[in-house]
Amino acid sequence: MTKQREKIDIASVLARIISSRDVVATLKEKINNINADQIDLDFSNVEFISRSAAHELLELKEKFKNDLISPKEIFFDKANSDVVDMLRIVAANKAVPKEKEEVKLKKISIRALML
Amino acid sequence: MTKIVIENPKGESLVAELLILYKTFKNINLEDNVEFDLSELNWIHPFLLLPLIAFSKENKKIKCDCKNSEILKYLQMVKFPEGINSVDDFEIMIAKSKTYIPISVLKKEKGVEREKLETLFSQLVYKSLGSMKGANNAVYYPISELVGNIFEHSRKDTGFIFGQYYPKKEYLDICIVDCGRGLKQAYIDEQKKNFDHGQAIEEVLKGNSTKPDKERGYGVRTSKRVVCEALGGQFVLISGDSALISNKSEQQLVSLPGFNWQGVIIAYRIPKPTGPVDIGQYLE
Numbered sequence: 001m002t003k004q005r006e007k008i009d010i011a012s013v014l015a016r017i018i019s020s021r022d023v024v025a026t027l028k029e030k031i032n033n034i035n036a037d038q039i040d041l042d043f044s045n046v047e048f049i050s051r052s053a054a055h056e057l058l059e060l061k062e063k064f065k066n067d068l069i070s071p072k073e074i075f076f077d078k079a080n081s082d083v084v085d086m087l088r089i090v091a092a093n094k095a096v097p098k099e100k101e102e103v104k105l106k107k108i109s110i111r112a113l114m115l
Numbered sequence: 116m117t118k119i120v121i122e123n124p125k126g127e128s129l130v131a132e133l134l135i136l137y138k139t140f141k142n143i144n145l146e147d148n149v150e151f152d153l154s155e156l157n158w159i160h161p162f163l164l165l166p167l168i169a170f171s172k173e174n175k176k177i178k179c180d181c182k183n184s185e186i187l188k189y190l191q192m193v194k195f196p197e198g199i200n201s202v203d204d205f206e207i208m209i210a211k212s213k214t215y216i217p218i219s220v221l222k223k224e225k226g227v228e229r230e231k232l233e234t235l236f237s238q239l240v241y242k243s244l245g246s247m248k249g250a251n252n253a254v255y256y257p258i259s260e261l262v263g264n265i266f267e268h269s270r271k272d273t274g275f276i277f278g279q280y281y282p283k284k285e286y287l288d289i290c291i292v293d294c295g296r297g298l299k300q301a302y303i304d305e306q307k308k309n310f311d312h313g314q315a316i317e318e319v320l321k322g323n324s325t326k327p328d329k330e331r332g333y334g335v336r337t338s339k340r341v342v343c344e345a346l347g348g349q350f351v352l353i354s355g356d357s358a359l360i361s362n363k364s365e366q367q368l369v370s371l372p373g374f375n376w377q378g379v380i381i382a383y384r385i386p387k388p389t390g391p392v393d394i395g396q397y398l399e
Contacts, residue, residue, distance in 0.1 A: 015230040017237050019259035020266055022223070023230045047238075048252060050259035051333055051398060052267070082252055089398050094330055098399050100322040105368045107313070110137055110358075113130055113369065 004036035007077070011045030018049045024056040031064065037072050039064075043079035054083075054090040116178075119143070120152045121163070127284070129349045129384050130360060132162040133369075136353075136380075139163065141373045145174050145294075153181035159189070161290035162351070162382040165277045168196050168218060169292040169378070172273065193218050198275065202228060205235045216240060216278045221262065223272040233262055236276060243280035244287050244385070249392035253346055253385070254287075256394055257338035261291045261381050264334050268325060269295025269378060285387040286348075294378040298354040301325040312355030313368050319352075320359065320366075322399075333399060340397040342383045353380040 013030055014023050031039055041057075049057070057076075064072040076087060121139050124131035143149055151167060153159060171177050179196065181187055190196075198218035199205050208217045219236045221229050241254045258276070265274035271293050278289040298315035302308045305325040310318060320339070324332030335352065342348040343363050352359040353376050358369040 014227055015234045017230075017234040017255055017259060019230060019233055020263040022266055023227055026227055047234075048255040048259070050256065050263055051337065052260060052263050052331075055330060085395060086398075089395070090330075093399070097330060100332075100336075100399075103317060103320045103366075105317060105320070105359075105366055107368045107370070109370045109372065110134070110374075111372075113134060 003038050005038040006034050006036040007040040007042050009042050016045055016047045018046060018053040021052050021056040024053060024060055028060055031072060039072055040075045040077040042077050043083050046083055049083050049086050051086060051090055054086045058091055058094060116148045116150055118150045118152060120155055122155060123157050129162065129351050129382060132160055133351055133358060136163055136166060137371055137374055145377060148176045150178040150180060153179060153186060154183055156183060156186060159186055161277045161279055161288045165275050165290040165292045166380055168198065169275045169294050171196055173294045202231050202235060205232055209239060216243065218277045221274040221276065223266045240278050240287065245387055247388040247392060250388045252394050253341055253392045256341050260334035260338045265293045268301050269293040271295035271378065287385045289383055291381045297378055313357040313370065316352060316354060316357055316359050316368060337398050341394050342385060345392055345394050345397050346385045346388065348383055348385040350383040
């Protein structure tokens with residue numbers, strides 16, 4: 001049986017700059033409603049994606065891939081180098097999380113700044 | 116009614132503006148009947164203006180009075196006090212004036228429409244700063260992460276964002292505000308950890324998310340690094356009675372006795388980039 005393949009224009013469904021995790025739910029709904037098992041997410045008009053939204057998108061891709069009833073393969077298509085870099089940074093950190101560095105803070109009262 | 120005459124900052128730094136914000140809101144509660152008098156001010160910066168707007172949305176009893184015609188004109192241009200909350204209104208506004216960035220009021224329930232409004236805001240901010248290679252990412256990254264946090268963590272459905280580029284001084288000021296539960300309460304609700312406000316800020320800086328997912332918690336920490344290390348800017352974060360002041364070389368946790376912001380205020384200043392900017396190394 002041939003696989004059905006569909007495309008979603010991300011900039012028009014979401015925005016040219018994708019910031020928030022919650023808007024990825026809109027995309028999830030859209031993918032759920034498409035009768036295809038391969039989906040190309042077309043990033044050609046997307047300028048930038050936040051780290052949080054990239055994380056949410058990668059989670060979504062994984063979720064659809066592992067769906068037992070109706071698995072779908074998601075492809076990130078025509079993304080600019082900034083979007084690709086962000087997806088790679090987040091994917092790498094998902095695979096091997098970096099140790100978070102210690103924080104050095106000097107503690108003062110605001111009165112010290114008034115002097 | 117309590118009348119508060121807002122003073123001019125002594126100097127141009129974000130710290131000088133923090134001191135004025137502190138004096139303005141010290142001993143003020145959300146239930147108080149307050150009149151803020153802006154008449155003494157020579158200018159009003161995003162770091163003061165946006166908290167005033169957010170506060171006025173929460174507390175309908177407050178009044179703002181101003182007799183300075185320059186400031187009144189500016190307030191009108193940036194759509195004080197209502198701000199703009201739709202893409203259409205934003206586009207109309209920027210067609211009329213390319214100099215001013217309007218106060219944007221972001222509503223969670225608007226979803227994709229909110230995302231498109233935030234996009235317009237970020238693009239306008241980037242245009243105002245110039246077109247240096249990589250500066251788009253440096254502008255978009257902190258806005259997207261810090262605004263996203265409002266709708267992920269604050270339990271409030273409204274967020275406020277505002278900015279102003281000063282061409283002669285060659286820097287950009289951005290302010291992002293919510294009147295939500297704040298960082299301390301987020302750690303109590305999500306992790307049953309009873310930090311004070313200062314400790315909660317410290318946890319955020321360490322990258323310890325209020326959410327259980329270990330892959331989360333990078334937003335504030337990396338945004339601060341982009342602002343301070345990639346762009347050489349200054350970064351201030353306030354929650355409850357504590358503030359973080361950060362620049363490239365040091366960071367201070369400042370206690371604010373008598374002050375309690377219900378939610379989070381973030382203000383940062385970016386100097387106009389003079390060379391290509393690469394944020395990749397700061398994203399961790």
